[in-house]
Amino acid sequence: MVTNLDQIYSISISSMKRSIIRELLKLTQRPEIISFAGGLPSPDSFPVSDLQSIVSEVLKNEGTQALQYGATEGDPKLRKLLIDRYIKDGLNVKVDNLIITTASQQGLDLLGKIFINRGDKIICGLPSYLGGLSAFNSYGAECVGIPLDNHGMRADLLDEKLNELKQINKMPKFIYIIPDFQNPAGITMPESRRIEIIDVAHKHNILIVEDSPYREIRFNGKPQRMMYELDGTGSVITLGTFSKTFAPGFRIGWVLAHEEIVDKFVVAKQSADLCTSAFVQKIAALYLEKGLFDINVNKTINSYRQKRDAMLESFRLHMPHGVTWTEPEGGLFLFLTMPEHMDAEKLFPKAIEKNVAYVLGSAFFCDGSGKNSMRLNFSYVSIDEIKEGVKRLAEVIRQEM
Amino acid sequence: MVTNLDQIYSISISSMKRSIIRELLKLTQRPEIISFAGGLPSPDSFPVSDLQSIVSEVLKNEGTQALQYGATEGDPKLRKLLIDRYIKDGLNVKVDNLIITTASQQGLDLLGKIFINRGDKIICGLPSYLGGLSAFNSYGAECVGIPLDNHGMRADLLDEKLNELKQINKMPKFIYIIPDFQNPAGITMPESRRIEIIDVAHKHNILIVEDSPYREIRFNGKPQRMMYELDGTGSVITLGTFSKTFAPGFRIGWVLAHEEIVDKFVVAKQSADLCTSAFVQKIAALYLEKGLFDINVNKTINSYRQKRDAMLESFRLHMPHGVTWTEPEGGLFLFLTMPEHMDAEKLFPKAIEKNVAYVLGSAFFCDGSGKNSMRLNFSYVSIDEIKEGVKRLAEVIRQEM
Numbered sequence: 001m002v003t004n005l006d007q008i009y010s011i012s013i014s015s016m017k018r019s020i021i022r023e024l025l026k027l028t029q030r031p032e033i034i035s036f037a038g039g040l041p042s043p044d045s046f047p048v049s050d051l052q053s054i055v056s057e058v059l060k061n062e063g064t065q066a067l068q069y070g071a072t073e074g075d076p077k078l079r080k081l082l083i084d085r086y087i088k089d090g091l092n093v094k095v096d097n098l099i100i101t102t103a104s105q106q107g108l109d110l111l112g113k114i115f116i117n118r119g120d121k122i123i124c125g126l127p128s129y130l131g132g133l134s135a136f137n138s139y140g141a142e143c144v145g146i147p148l149d150n151h152g153m154r155a156d157l158l159d160e161k162l163n164e165l166k167q168i169n170k171m172p173k174f175i176y177i178i179p180d181f182q183n184p185a186g187i188t189m190p191e192s193r194r195i196e197i198i199d200v201a202h203k204h205n206i207l208i209v210e211d212s213p214y215r216e217i218r219f220n221g222k223p224q225r226m227m228y229e230l231d232g233t234g235s236v237i238t239l240g241t242f243s244k245t246f247a248p249g250f251r252i253g254w255v256l257a258h259e260e261i262v263d264k265f266v267v268a269k270q271s272a273d274l275c276t277s278a279f280v281q282k283i284a285a286l287y288l289e290k291g292l293f294d295i296n297v298n299k300t301i302n303s304y305r306q307k308r309d310a311m312l313e314s315f316r317l318h319m320p321h322g323v324t325w326t327e328p329e330g331g332l333f334l335f336l337t338m339p340e341h342m343d344a345e346k347l348f349p350k351a352i353e354k355n356v357a358y359v360l361g362s363a364f365f366c367d368g369s370g371k372n373s374m375r376l377n378f379s380y381v382s383i384d385e386i387k388e389g390v391k392r393l394a395e396v397i398r399q400e401m
Numbered sequence: 402m403v404t405n406l407d408q409i410y411s412i413s414i415s416s417m418k419r420s421i422i423r424e425l426l427k428l429t430q431r432p433e434i435i436s437f438a439g440g441l442p443s444p445d446s447f448p449v450s451d452l453q454s455i456v457s458e459v460l461k462n463e464g465t466q467a468l469q470y471g472a473t474e475g476d477p478k479l480r481k482l483l484i485d486r487y488i489k490d491g492l493n494v495k496v497d498n499l500i501i502t503t504a505s506q507q508g509l510d511l512l513g514k515i516f517i518n519r520g521d522k523i524i525c526g527l528p529s530y531l532g533g534l535s536a537f538n539s540y541g542a543e544c545v546g547i548p549l550d551n552h553g554m555r556a557d558l559l560d561e562k563l564n565e566l567k568q569i570n571k572m573p574k575f576i577y578i579i580p581d582f583q584n585p586a587g588i589t590m591p592e593s594r595r596i597e598i599i600d601v602a603h604k605h606n607i608l609i610v611e612d613s614p615y616r617e618i619r620f621n622g623k624p625q626r627m628m629y630e631l632d633g634t635g636s637v638i639t640l641g642t643f644s645k646t647f648a649p650g651f652r653i654g655w656v657l658a659h660e661e662i663v664d665k666f667v668v669a670k671q672s673a674d675l676c677t678s679a680f681v682q683k684i685a686a687l688y689l690e691k692g693l694f695d696i697n698v699n700k701t702i703n704s705y706r707q708k709r710d711a712m713l714e715s716f717r718l719h720m721p722h723g724v725t726w727t728e729p730e731g732g733l734f735l736f737l738t739m740p741e742h743m744d745a746e747k748l749f750p751k752a753i754e755k756n757v758a759y760v761l762g763s764a765f766f767c768d769g770s771g772k773n774s775m776r777l778n779f780s781y782v783s784i785d786e787i788k789e790g791v792k793r794l795a796e797v798i799r800q801e802m
Contacts, residue, residue, distance in 0.1 A: 001635040001659060002606050008574055009665065010540070013515045016668050040470055048464035055456050063449035067648040069441055102503050102652075105675040113539065114414045118519075135672045138514065139411070173409055205403050234402040247468040249679040251503075258402060264410065267417050271536045272673070274506040278650040280678060 011118070016138055028357035034389035035357040036376040039183070039332060041244055045300040045379075050292050051283065058282045070278035072266050074100025074254070078285040082240070082254060085288075091229050096259040099266060102276045104213055104241040104253035108132050110268045111174070111209060111237070112139035114261075121165060121172040125153050127335075127364030127373075129183045132176055132211060143366040144172060152189035153177060155196035162204045174207040174237070179227055181214040181331025184364045184375035188329050191224045198231050210238040216245045216297050218330035219305035234258035242284060244332065245297050250280040304332070307378045307386060314390035320398045332379040335361065338372045338397060345371065347400055356392040412519070417539055429758035435790035436758040437777040440584070440733060442645055443708075446701040446780075451693050452684065459683045471679035473667050475501025475655070479686040483641070483655060486689075492630050497660040500667060503677045505614055505642040505654035509533050511669045512575070512610060512638070513540035515662075522566065522573040526554050528736075528765030528774075530584045533577055533612060544767035545573060553590035554578060556597035563605045575608040575638070580628055582615040582732025585765045585776035589730050592625045599632050611639040617646045617698050619731035620706035635659030643685060645733065646698050651681040705733070708779045708787060715791035721799045733780040736762065739773045739798060746772065748801055757793040 002008070028035040058066055073079065079095050086093050101107040108131060116122070118140030124133060126145035133143055144165070146158050158175070165171055177197065179189040189197075201208050210227040228238040234257070241253035255265055269275075287293055308328065315325055315336075325336045336358075338344065344360045351357060361373025378386060403409070429436040459467055474480065480496050487494050502508045509532060517523070519541030525534060527546035534544055545566070547559050559576070566572055578598065580590040590598075602609050611628040629639040635658070642654035656666055670676075688694055709729065716726055716737075726737040737759075739745065745761045752758060762774025779787060 002608055004606060005661065008516060008608070010514065010516055010518050010521075012518075013665050013669055016672065018668050018671065043465035043469060046465050046468040048460055048468065051464070051468075052457060052460050055460070056453060059449055059453050059456070063452075064444035064447050065650075067447040067449065067452075067650040068444060069644075069649045102674045106673065109673045113411065115409060115411055117411050117413075120411075131672070131675070138669070138672045205405060207403055207409070243470075247680070248470045249466075249468040251674065251676070251678045260406065264414050267419050268414055268539070270419065271417065271532070271539045272507065272510045273503045273652065274532070275652070277652045277678060277681060279648070280680060 012138055012140065016134070027352065033352065033355045033357055034381060034385045034392065036378070036381065036389060037357040037359045038380055039377055040380045041248060041332070042300070042303060042379050044303060045296070046247055047287070047292060047296045050287070050296070054283055054286050054290070058286055062282055066279045066282045068278060070275045070281065072270050072275050074098070074276060075278060075281035075285055078281045078288070081285055081288045086256065089226070089229070091226065092232070093256060097256055097262060099255050099262050099269065100276050100281060101253045101255055101269065102273055103243055103248070103251040104211070104239050105131055105135065106272065107239040107253050107255045108135035108211070109138070110265055110272060112136050112141065113268045113272070114264045115173040116141045121170055123158065123161070123172045123175040124366060125177065125182065125185070126367060127184050127361060127370055128176060128366065129178055129211065130364055133366055136176070145366045148182070148185055148187060150187065151193040152179060152182065152187050153197060155193060155200050158197065159200045159203070162200065162206070166204065171204070172206065174209050175201060176209045176211065177227065178211045179224070180212060181217070181328050181333070183214070183331070184333055184335050184359070184361065186326040186328030186331060186334040188221070188224065191230065194224065194227050194230050198227060201235060202233070208236045210236050212238055213241045213244050214331035217301055217304060217332070219301060219308060221329040228256060237261060245300065246284065246287070246293060250284060252276065252280055252284055304379050307381070307383060308334070310383045310386045311376065311378045311390060314387050318391050318394035320394065320401055322401065323397060333375055333377055336374050336376055339401065340372055342372045342400060344374045347396060350400070351393060351396045354392045354396050356389045356396070358393070413539055413541065417535070425760060428753065434753065434756045434758050435782060435786045435793065437779070437782065437790060438758040438760045439781055440778055441781045442649060442733070443701070443704060443780050445704060446697070447648055448688070448693060448697045451688070451697070455684055455687050455691070459687055463683055467680045467683045469679060471676045471682065473671050473676050475499070475677060476679060476682035476686055479682045479689070482686055482689045487657065490627070490630070492627065493633070494657060498657055498663060500656050500663050500670065501677050501682060502654045502656055502670065503674055504644055504649070504652040505612070505640050506532055506536065507673065508640040508654050508656045509536035509612070510539070511666055511673060513537050513542065514669045514673070515665045516574040517542045522571055524559065524562070524573045524576040525767060526578065526583065526586070527768060528585050528762060528771055529577060529767065530579055530612065531765055534767055537577070546767045549583070549586055549588060551588065552594040553580060553583065553588050554598060556594060556601050559598065560601045560604070563601065563607070567605065572605070573607065575610050576602060577610045577612065578628065579612045580625070581613060582618070582729050582734070584615070584732070585734055585736050585760070585762065587727040587729030587732060587735040589622070589625065592631065595625065595628050595631050599628060602636060603634070609637045611637050613639055614642045614645050615732035618702055618705060618733070620702060620709060622730040629657060638662060646701065647685065647688070647694060651685060653677065653681055653685055705780050708782070708784060709735070711784045711787045712777065712779045712791060715788050719792050719795035721795065721802055723802065724798060734776055734778055737775050737777055740802065741773055743773045743801060745775045748797060751801070752794060752797045755793045755797050757790045757797070759794070
C-alpha cells in the first residue's frame with residue numbers, strides 16, 4: 001500500500017464528509033424506531049404492477065436500443081415528453097433546453113463542475129437542502145446563507161448581501177433556491193416573492209438555480225408559476241426529477257436551462273458518466289406517454305396529504321406550548337422549531353431511546369445555526385406511526401423543556 | 402439572460418471540449434457508412450429475451466426495493482456476487498473492497514474528484530483511453546504520456562519519467578493503465594510487464610489505476626493475472642463494468658480497491674449521484690446469480706472472435722505494404738498504423754466520401770502524436786460490413802500513399 005495516502009487525496013475529498021443524514025439514518029434502522037429522519041417516498045407510491053407490462057413492452061419493442069449506450073443529452077422521446085409537459089404549463093421551451101441527468105443529485109454536481117472554482121461563493125437559503133450544499137462544497141464553493149421568512153428567501157436581505165459581496169468583488173456564481181415545499185423548511189415561495197428574487201438577480205446579473213423535486217406533489221393551494229417561467233430571460237436553471245413522483249430507484253432527473261448552458265451540461269456529463277441508463281429512460285418515457293404517471297402522482301398526493309394532515313393534527317394534540325412548525329402545502333417534509341434555548345442534537349439520543357428519530361435542523365444551515373430545529377418526514381411512515389411517533393417526540397421535548 | 406456568462410464558467414468546463422469521438426460519431430450516422438469509429442457492443446450481444454423473465458422476477462419479488470433509493474455503496478447482493486467472482490479468480494478481497502458506480506466512466510470521474518487538484522500530474526499510456534483522460538482533465542490533471550511497446554506501457558521509460566518528476570517535486574497521483582486489450586491499442590500486457598510496472602510503482606510509492614472493461618472478452622491466449630492481484634498491497638485500484646459484457650444501457654460499473662479508498666469513493670459518490678439505480682443493479686444481480694451472464698459472455702466472445710478474424714484476414718488481403726496493425730487477443734478494438742508521413746485526419750473526409758469511418762489515433766495521444774494511426778472497432782459491425790469496409794479503407798489509404 002502506498003504509504004502517503006493521506007497526502008495524495010485532493011483538497012476536495014479531504015474537505016468532504018459522509019452525508020450526516022445518510023449516516024444518521026443507519027442509527028435509525030432498528031425496526032422499533034419510528035423514523036421521521038429519512039426523505040424516502042412511500043413504497044406504496046411505486047407503480048410496481050404497472051411497470052411489469054411497461055418494461056415488457058420496452059424490451060419487446062426497443063430492447064436493443066434500451067440496452068445500448070444512449071445519447072448524453074438523454075432519450076429523445078423522454079426529453080420531448082418532458083418538454084411537452086413544460087409547454088403545457090406555459091413555458092416557452094424546446095427540446096434543446098433539456099438534458100437528462102442521473103437524478104437531480106447529478107444535476108447539482110454538474111452545476112458545481114460547470115460554475116464553481118475553489119473559493120467561489122454561492123447563495124443559499126438558511127436553511128437549505130444538504131445534498132445541494134455538499135455537491136457545491138465538493139467543488140470548493142463557499143455557501144453564503146440568506147434567512148427565510150414564511151415566504152421563503154428574503155429578497156431584501158439577498159439584495160443587501162449581494163451589494164456587500166459586489167463591493168469586495170466576490171459576486172456569487174448563483175442563487176440556489178427550492179421554491180416549492182422547500183427542503184427542509186416546507187415553505188412555498190409565493191409568486192410575488194419569486195418575482196422579487198428574480199428582480200434582485202437581474203439587477204445583480206446573477207443566475208438562479210431553481211431546484212424543484214417536489215413541485216408536482218401539491219396537497220392544497222394554487223400552484224405558483226415556476227421561476228424559470230417568471231424570469232423568461234434564460235437566467236434560471238431548473239432541476240427536475242422523478243425521484244419523488246415515480247421511482248427514485250430509476251435515478252432519472254433533468255435540467256432545464258438556456259441552450260447554451262445545456263450545452264455545458266452535455267460536455268460535463270460526458271466525462272461524468274457518459275449517459276444516463278437508456279433502459280430506465282425508455283421505461284419512464286412509455287410510462288409518461290401512457291398517462292400512468294399523472295394517475296400515480298394523484299394517488300401519491302392523496303396519500304401524502306392524509307399523512308401530512310395526521311402529523312399536523314398530532315402536533316396540535318401533543319406538542320407543548322412554545323414549539324412551532326411549518327404547514328407545508330406539499331412535498332415530503334415539515335420543519336419544527338423548539339424554544340430558542342433547546343438543542344435538537346442533545347435531544348437526539350433521548351429521542352432514539354424513546355424509539356423516535358428526526359434529522360437535526362442545524363445540518364441544513366450553512367452557518368451552523370438552527371440548533372433548536374428539526375426536519376420531519378411524513379411520506380415514508382404510516383399514519384399510525386405518525387400518530388405514535390409524534391406522541392413520543394412531544395414527550396421527549398416536553399421532558400427537556 | 403445574465404450578460405457575463407462566459408466569465409462565470411469554471412476553469413474546468415472552460416477547458417473541456419465535447420468528446421471528439423462522440424462528435425465524430427454524429428458524422429458517421431448515415432446508413433450507407435460502414436463505421437469502425439464507435440465503441441459499441443453488438444446489439445446481438447444483448448440478452449433481451451432472458452431479461453424479460455429476469456425483470457419480471459425482480460419486480461415481483463423485490464419491486465419496492467428496486468424502485469427505492471439504494472445504498473451509495475451499491476446493492477449488497479450484486480457486490481457480493483462480484484466479489485465472489487474475484488475470489489474465485491484468486492483475489493484476496495471482501496465486500497468492503499467494492500463499490501458500484503454509474504458505469505466505469507463515473508469511476509474515472511470519481512478518481513479525479515478523490516485524487517486530483519488542479520495542476521496535478523497523472524501518468525497514462527501513449528496512446529490511452531480518451532474517456533479516462535478527459536475525466537482526469539476535467540479536474541485539472543496534466544497527463545504525462547509513456548510510450549507503449551508490444552507488451553504495453555514501457556516500465557523502463559516509466560521509471561525514468563518518475564525519477565525526473567520526483568526531482569522537480571511533481572510526483573503524479575497515479576499511473577493509469579488498461580492492461581487487457583488496451584483501448585485503443587488492442588495490446589495485452591503480459592504478467593512479466595505487469596510485475597515490472599508494479600515494481601516501479603512500489604519503488605516510487607505511487608498508486609496504479611487498472612481500468613479493466615474488456616478483461617472477460619478474451620478470444621485466445623491465457624488470461625494474465627490482474628494487477629490488483631499481482632500487487633497484493635492495496636496500491637492498485639481496479640475499475641470494472643458490465644458495459645462491454647452485458648448491457649451498456651444499464652450503466653453499471655464498479656471499483657475494487659483498498660477499503661480506505663473505497664470509503665473515499667462512497668463519500669465522493671454521495672454528492673455525485675447519491676446511488677446507482679437499484680432497479681438495474683437488482684436485475685444484474687439476478688442475471689449473474691442464474692449463471693446467464695457467463696453463458697452470454699461466451700456467446701459474445703465467439704461472435705467477436707469471428708469479427709476480429711474477419712478484420713485481420715481482410716487487412717492481410719487488402720492493406721498496402723507499409724501499413725501495420727495490432728492483433729488483439731480480446732476486446733473490441735485494434736489499432737492501425739500507416740507510414741510515418743501519413744495523416745489520418747487529412748484522410749478522414751476521403752474515407753467518409755468512400756462511406757467508411759474510423760477514429761483518429763491522435764485523439765488518444767495526450768502529447769498530440771500518433772497522427773498516422775487510427776482505431777478500428779470490430780464489435781458493432783457485421784462480418785460482411787467488415788470485409789467491405791476494410792476494402793474501402795484500404796483503397797483510401799492506397800490512393801493517399
